[in-house]
Structure formats: C-alpha cells, structure tokens
Amino acid sequence: xGMSLRQTVVLFALVWFPVFAESATELRFAIHxxxxxxxxxxxxxxxxxxxxxxxxxxLIRVNRQTQQLxxxxxxxxxxxxxxxxxxxxxxxxxxxxxxxxxxxxDVVATFRRIMNSDLHSAIADTFRTAGGGITAxxxxxxxxxxxxxxxxxxxxxxxxxLAIAPERSLSNATAVLGPFFLSEYKSGQYVLxxxxxxxxxxxxxxxxxxxxxxxxxxxxxxxxxxxxxxxRGELHLVDKVEPDAFxxxxxxxxxxxxxxxxxxxxxxxxxxxxPDAPLPLHKKRWFQSQxxxxxxxxxxxxxxxxxxxxxxxxxxxxxxxxxANRFWFNAKLGGAKYDPAAARKLLENDGFHLDGDTxxxxxxxxxxxxxxTNAGNKTREQIGLIVQQDLAKLGIRLNVLPIEFQSLIExxxxxxQYEACLLGFNNVELDxxxxxxxxxSSGTLHAWNPKQIKPTTPWEDEIDRLMEKQHSSVESxxxxxxxxxxxxxxxxxxxxxxxxxxxxxxxxxxxxRGLEPTPLPPxxxxxxxxxxxxxxxxxxxx
Amino acid sequence: xxxxxxxxLSLLLLATLVSVGASRLAPHxxxxxxxxxxxxxxxxxFPLGTDELGRDRFSRLLEASRVSLLCAPAAALxxxxxxxxxxxxxxxxxxxIDALLSxxxxxxxxxxxxxxxxxxRALLPLNISPAASLAVTFFSLACFGxxxxxxxxxxxxxxxxDAGPILHARAYGCGSLRLLWRHVLPNxxxxxxxxxxxxxxxxxxxxxNLGLLGLGxxxxxxxxxxxxxxxxxxxxxxxxxxxxxxxxxxxLIIGSLHFAISEKKTWE
Numbered sequence: 001x002g003m004s005l006r007q008t009v010v011l012f013a014l015v016w017f018p019v020f021a022e023s024a025t026e027l028r029f030a031i032h033x034x035x036x037x038x039x040x041x042x043x044x045x046x047x048x049x050x051x052x053x054x055x056x057x058x059l060i061r062v063n064r065q066t067q068q069l070x071x072x073x074x075x076x077x078x079x080x081x082x083x084x085x086x087x088x089x090x091x092x093x094x095x096x097x098x099x100x101x102x103x104x105x106d107v108v109a110t111f112r113r114i115m116n117s118d119l120h121s122a123i124a125d126t127f128r129t130a131g132g133g134i135t136a137x138x139x140x141x142x143x144x145x146x147x148x149x150x151x152x153x154x155x156x157x158x159x160x161x162l163a164i165a166p167e168r169s170l171s172n173a174t175a176v177l178g179p180f181f182l183s184e185y186k187s188g189q190y191v192l193x194x195x196x197x198x199x200x201x202x203x204x205x206x207x208x209x210x211x212x213x214x215x216x217x218x219x220x221x222x223x224x225x226x227x228x229x230x231x232r233g234e235l236h237l238v239d240k241v242e243p244d245a246f247x248x249x250x251x252x253x254x255x256x257x258x259x260x261x262x263x264x265x266x267x268x269x270x271x272x273x274x275p276d277a278p279l280p281l282h283k284k285r286w287f288q289s290q291x292x293x294x295x296x297x298x299x300x301x302x303x304x305x306x307x308x309x310x311x312x313x314x315x316x317x318x319x320x321x322x323x324a325n326r327f328w329f330n331a332k333l334g335g336a337k338y339d340p341a342a343a344r345k346l347l348e349n350d351g352f353h354l355d356g357d358t359x360x361x362x363x364x365x366x367x368x369x370x371x372x373t374n375a376g377n378k379t380r381e382q383i384g385l386i387v388q389q390d391l392a393k394l395g396i397r398l399n400v401l402p403i404e405f406q407s408l409i410e411x412x413x414x415x416x417q418y419e420a421c422l423l424g425f426n427n428v429e430l431d432x433x434x435x436x437x438x439x440x441s442s443g444t445l446h447a448w449n450p451k452q453i454k455p456t457t458p459w460e461d462e463i464d465r466l467m468e469k470q471h472s473s474v475e476s477x478x479x480x481x482x483x484x485x486x487x488x489x490x491x492x493x494x495x496x497x498x499x500x501x502x503x504x505x506x507x508x509x510x511x512x513r514g515l516e517p518t519p520l521p522p523x524x525x526x527x528x529x530x531x532x533x534x535x536x537x538x539x540x541x542x
Numbered sequence: 543x544x545x546x547x548x549x550x551l552s553l554l555l556l557a558t559l560v561s562v563g564a565s566r567l568a569p570h571x572x573x574x575x576x577x578x579x580x581x582x583x584x585x586x587x588f589p590l591g592t593d594e595l596g597r598d599r600f601s602r603l604l605e606a607s608r609v610s611l612l613c614a615p616a617a618a619l620x621x622x623x624x625x626x627x628x629x630x631x632x633x634x635x636x637x638x639i640d641a642l643l644s645x646x647x648x649x650x651x652x653x654x655x656x657x658x659x660x661x662x663r664a665l666l667p668l669n670i671s672p673a674a675s676l677a678v679t680f681f682s683l684a685c686f687g688x689x690x691x692x693x694x695x696x697x698x699x700x701x702x703x704d705a706g707p708i709l710h711a712r713a714y715g716c717g718s719l720r721l722l723w724r725h726v727l728p729n730x731x732x733x734x735x736x737x738x739x740x741x742x743x744x745x746x747x748x749x750x751n752l753g754l755l756g757l758g759x760x761x762x763x764x765x766x767x768x769x770x771x772x773x774x775x776x777x778x779x780x781x782x783x784x785x786x787x788x789x790x791x792x793x794l795i796i797g798s799l800h801f802a803i804s805e806k807k808t809w810e
Binding site for chain 2: 224244245248304307308309368369370372378381382384385386388389399400401403404407417418419
C-alpha cells in the first residue's frame with residue numbers, strides 16, 4: 001500500500017518534530033521548595049538565592065574555584081579612602097535582558113533601594129551593617145562610586161551577592177543582567193529560566209554565552225525522589241547528595257559522582273557555660289573548665305565519625321574554619337588527635353577520678369550530662385551515639401536526646417535549659433566578618449554563653465579584641481593574623497568542640513560539559529554560563 | 543483453622559519467651575559498637591549482620607522484641623483498665639456522669655496526640671535514661687489510647703443496664719458496686735478482652751511510627767520502631783534484605799495476635 005504525499009509529509013513531521021524540539025538545550029535540576037521571591041534583593045532562602053544567582057548580574061564575583069575576585073559588570077574597581085569608598089568602571093554597551101541599556105544610574109538606583117529602611121532583606125542588612133550610611137553616585141558615563149561612612153573590611157566581597165536591577169523596575173526578574181531570565185513559573189511544579197540573548201560574556205572563540213537555552217528548576221521537595229529522577233535521567237544535576245546515596249551511586253554510575261572535597265560547613269558540639277543557666281553548680285563547673293572541654297574533645301574519635309556516619313566523605317575538623325576556605329584557614333593549628341589516655345590524664349589533673357566504671361568529680365558527683373540535638377536528623381543522632389560510646393570509655397555517661405527543632409532553639413537561645421548541644425553550621429561566606437555574631441561575646445549566636453554585657457573570661461575578651469581588629473582593619477595580612485589567633489584560642493579553649501567538615505558531594509550527568517564543582521556554594525552551577533550539554537538529546541520544554 | 547490458631551499462639555509464646563530471656567540469648571551488648579564491623583552481612587559472630595554503627599542486629603532485635611512485646615501489652619493493660627472503668631461508670635450510671643465521661647472520651651479522641659507527644663518529650667527532663675523514656679513513651683500511649691475502648695465498653699454497659707438479670711438483681715437490693723463487679727463486668731469480659739488485644743498491636747505500631755519520627759524510645763535502647771528507621775533507606779533493602787527482620791517480626795506478632803484473638807469467634 002503506497003502512501004500519499006500528504007501522508008508522507010505528516011509522517012515525516014511526526015518522526016522529526018521531537019528531534020527539532022529537543023535541539024534546544026535544557027538543563028534540569030531540582031529545587032526543594034517554591035521560591036519565596038523573584039526579587040533579587042529580597043532573596044534569603046536557598047531557592048530564591050539559586051534563582052538570583054542564575055539570573056542576576058553582579059559588579060564583582062568571587063570565582064568559586066580560585067576563591068579570588070573577578071570583574072563582572074564592573075570592568076575594574078579601586079578601593080579608596082581607607083576602604084570607605086569603592087570606584088567602579090562599568091563595562092560599556094551592556095544591556096538588560098529586556099533590551100534596556102545598563103549604566104551607572106542602575107547601580108545608584110539599586111543602592112538607593114538598599115538604603116531604604118523599609119527594605120528588610122539579608123543583603124541590604126549586610127551592606128547597612130557593614131558600611132553604615134551608603135551613598136552611590138554617578139561619576140561619568142561608565143563610572144560610579146559607592147561611599148560608606150565607615151571603613152569596611154573585605155569591602156569588595158560584599159558585591160558578589162548584589163544583583164544590579166534596572167532603574168525603572170528594581171524588583172523584576174525578567175529584566176536582568178545575568179545569563180538567564182525568568183520565563184515561566186508554575187507553583188509547585190517548576191521555574192523555567194530562558195537564555196538571556198543580551199548576556200555580555202563570550203567564550204574564547206567569541207561565541208556568546210551562556211551555551212544552554214533553558215534551565216528548568218523542578219520543584220521537588222523529596223531528596224529520595226530527586227535521586228531517583230537523576231538516575232532515570234530526568235534531572236542533570238544534584239547539588240547535595242547524602243553519603244549513603246553517593247556511595248551507592250559511585251558503584252552504579254561512577255562517572256556521575258563528584259566529590260568537591262571538604263565544605264565550609266561544620267558539625268560541632270558545645271557545653272552550656274552561661275553562668276545563670278538553670279543547671280546544677282557542679283555541672284557548670286565542669287563545663288567552664290578548659291581541661292574538661294579539652295578532654296572531651298580528644299576523647300572523641302573523629303575518624304570513626306567520618307568512617308561510620310559519613311562513609312569516609314568528610315574531613316576531621318581542627319577548628320572553626322575548614323581547609324576549604326583557603327585564605328582564612330589557619331594551617332598552623334594542630335588537629336585534635338583522638339587520645340583517650342591523654343583525655344583521662346587531663347581529667348585527673350582537673351580533679352576527676354574513676355570510681356569503677358563511673359567518672360566522678362572532686363566532690364564525688366557522677367559525671368553525667370545530656371546532649372541535645374534536633375530530632376529526625378539521622379546524621380547527628382549517629383554522631384551523638386558515637387560520642388556517647390567514646391565518652392563512656394572515660395566513665396562519662398552521656399544521654400543523647402534528639403528533641404523537636406523549635407524546642408531546641410528555644411532552649412539554646414532562650415531558657416538555657418540544656419547541658420550540651422550538637423548542631424551544625426552551614427557556612428556560605430569566606431570572610432570572618434560574617435561570623436562576628438558568633439565570636440563576639442555580646443553576639444546572639446555566641447553559643448556557649450550568648451549576649452554577654454562584657455566578656456566573662458580573659459580568652460573571650462581576647463577574641464572580642466581580635467575580632468574587632470580584623471573587622472576594622474582593611475589590610476588583609478593584619479586581618480588574617482588576627483583571625484588566625486582567634487582560631488588558635490578557640491582550639492585551645494574548646495568552647496565549641498568541632499568534629500567534622502562534611503564533604504561537598506554532588507552528582508552530574510556525564511552529558512554535561514564545563515562543570516567545575518567547588519566547596520563554595522553554589523557548588524555545581526556557579527559557572528552556569530560555561531556549562532553545556534553534550535550531543536545527548538534532552539527532553540523538550542513541556 | 544484450629545491449626546492456624548495453635549501456630550499463632552505458639553509464635554506468641556516463643557516470642558514472649560525469647561523476649562524474657564533476651565539478655566541471656568544475646569551474643570553481644572545491644573549498645574556495643576564494633577566499629578571495625580560496620581554494615582556486615584550475617585555471620586557466625588553477628589547472626590543478622592551489623593548496623594551502620596557496627597552494632598549486632600540480632601542482639602538488638604532480641605532486646606527490641608523484649609522492649610516492644612513487654613511494654614505494649616503493659617500499656618494496653620493500663621489503657622484497658624481506664625477504658626473499662628470509664629465505660630462502666632458512664633454506661634451504668636448515665637445522666638451527668640455519662641455526659642461528663644462521654645465528653646472526656648470525645649476530647650481524648652479528638653486530641654492531636656502526635657503534637658501532645660512532641661510537647662511532652664520537649665517538657666521532659668533532659669537527663670532521663672533510655673529506660674525512663676521507654677516508660678514515658680508507653681505510659682503516654684496508654685493515657686492517650688483508652689478513649690475508643692471506653693466508648694465500646696460504655697455502649698455494652700448501657701445495653702446491659704436494663705437487661706432482665708440486672709433488673710432482678712437490682713430488685714433484690716444488690717448495690718451498684720456489687721452489681722457492676724458481680725453481674726455487669728463478667729458479661730462484658732469478652733468485650734474488654736477484645737479491647738486489650740486490639741490495643742496491643744495498635745501500640746506496637748504506634749511506637750514503631752514514633753520511632754520512625756525520632757520520637758520513640760531513646761537510643762541506644764532498641765525497639766522494633768527505632769530499628770525499622772533503617773528501612774527509610776529503602777534502596778538498601780535489595781543489598782541487605784536482613785534489615786527487614788524487625789518489620790517481619792512485627793508483622794508476625796501482629797498477625798499472630800489477630801489469629802489468636804479472632805480465631806475462636808470467627809471459625810470455631
């Protein structure tokens with residue numbers, strides 16, 4: 001039976017249409033909730049930050065691979081007046097994705113919005129806190145300067161997160177300077193970003209970037225389902241893979257897994273040292289004893305935590321800064337080596353003694369305390385059980401108590417009804433200025449004894465002075481020296497017993513080219529403009 | 543079908559005996575971490591393999607069965623006693639007592655007990671031992687789980703209250719307490735016993751669910767519930783099917799309880 005010409009054309013179209021449709025390259029990965037905002041200045045939670053990163057254009061960017069600053073919208077910059085002022089020379093002839101020309105007025109308008117006290121956002125707060133009053137002014141067709149009322153240490157780093165918006169429409173995610181712009185959003189389903197045809201970057205061969213036509217962010221709250229979809233090929237990237245899943249994926253799809261080494265995050269525990277905490281006096285004495293804290297620290301087998309809980313995908317923590325933070329990490333610090341014998345010796349020196357299997361203090365009190373952590377976090381519950389067994393070898397009885405998260409926060413920030421706490425810190429900043437609230441004795445996040453009117457101990461006083469010094473100094477060498485000493489004091493005093501820095505484990509389809517996973521967030525797509533998909537066909541836009 | 547009942551009863555007896563003798567039968571301490579033997583398959587040293595922290599699964603299962611099989615019936619007994627007392631009083635006396643007790647039953651049935659348990663856990667002192675957490679968990683279950691049984695007992699009592707033999711006894715001057723104890727209660731015994739047997743698997747499953755939420759019995763003390771949290775990582779099941787043992791044991795026990803209770807009524 002022969003086919004008519006019309007039938008042949010229809011059949012040809014049916015066969016080839018999907019191929020044409022799939023020729024547009026679309027990268028797919030999951031976000032874990034609906035974005036709360038598309039306004040780049042209001043982005044605070046992870047999902048909105050992701051969209052801001054993919055769509056926003058910034059003046060200066062931190063290269064996540066080299067951890068160095070690199071020019072973006074600003075072709076060059078100069079820090080002046082003892083870090084009170086920064087002058088930018090903007091790239092000429094740039095346009096927003098909607099065709100509007102970009103110029104100094106847009107930078108000024110963005111800063112004007114930041115200084116509006118009605119704007120409650122993390123990035124605005126960061127600028128306002130760091131610089132006090134901020135003024136921005138146009139100095140020429142491509143020149144703009146930003147002036148602060150006080151010196152700002154690490155001034156340039158602040159600009160990495162500040163997406164410049166057009167003067168006429170400051171909260172718009174469709175007129176952007178980044179590699180993609182918002183094309184479509186279906187609540188609970190997906191966010192579709194389309195290639196910005198006016199993006200200014202070109203590759204070495206002169207091809208305009210980005211290479212991808214679309215980035216589709218599927219809203220998928222369940223991490224297990226995300227992994228399943230990745231294995232099926234429905235998603236190209238997974239930005240955070242749990243150690244178990246990573247180990248399994250390493251066996252089944254070895255070319256898809258990447259370990260970007262230690263992250264900036266850390267897991268740690270601390271003792272409640274608040275003088276007016278509702279705890280028995282003898283327990284306060286233990287927790288305020290440097291020898292007791294040091295003994296606990298070296299009695300914990302961090303290598304076992306890494307091997308058992310993280311399947312080997314973590315690094316032992318020496319102090320508060322991970323080695324992934326190349327500039328600020330104090331490489332001279334010695335690690336807290338597992339040494340139960342030395343721990344026993346320290347406890348003996350502090351007046352503790354063994355009574356059978358039980359450790360008692362000099363007054364005969366049995367050494368027993370509780371360690372709270374957030375319920376439902378399997379990793380922390382397992383760390384708690386390892387610490388429990390390690391401390392049992394010293395005769396210390398530890399009760400690991402996972403409790404509901406809100407109750408935990410209330411205890412550690414309000415009622416102070418806890419003895420020790422196991423938590424983690426998800427760090428996204430390299431600069432120690434972001435940790436002022438943790439290390440200053442007056443800080444609300446000064447976990448072991450928050451909101452002090454004046455430092456309770458000489459070593460906290462020293463940390464306060466060092467943090468002030470690094471905060472007010474503009475010379476990086478002097479700042480580094482001060483913060484190195486902070487790390488050293490923390491290691492000596494162990495107010496926080498740092499345990500591990502988990503590795504950054506990611507998964508990426510082998511069809512993706514140009515990925516350079518890094519320990520700094522966003523780990524996988526920080527150079528999205530240079531990411532491409534190989535010849536393998538992808539699904540068309542639904 | 544009598545055979546099925548016998549098998550069920552034998553299984554329950556075996557499980558109870560094993561639970562009672564758990565500490566003697568266990569080859570290792572249930573909390574001991576053999577950190578060089580993590581996630582191992584079954585072997586002579588570890589008959590059901592080891593978990594992620596190197597703890598012997600078999601020893602933990604024995605202890606878990608003791609914890610769950612002894613505590614669930616104890617909690618069911620408490621709940622049944624409360625249910626029987628409240629149900630009898632409401633059904634027999636009627637009037638404002640019935641109205642009040644029925645309102646309390648309705649209140650308990652409508653309570654969001656999961657949130658109450660969350661709050662209760664948050665209010666507990668921090669340095670409670672795993673054994674105390676076990677007692678608190680099952681006592682809470684008993685306190686929250688009596689209301690449905692009380693309604694059934696109340697309905698049964700209300701039906702009996704005006705029955706001929708009870709009226710005769712009352713006419714002969716039998717006092718209320720004696721009437722309840724000697725005449726009403728014996729007639730309600732099958733209903734009350736059924737409530738007890740229904741609550742045992744309910745509490746077993748509830749503890750298992752609480753364990754999955756991280757709210758059950760405090761580690762390192764094992765229970766069938768917290769042992770089953772391993773199954774959340776379902777991709778592990780094909781590689782290590784022995785991790786299903788706690789779930790299989792739970793199904794066997796609940797199945798046995800079902801056949802042991804319902805056999806007589808349904809098939810004999």
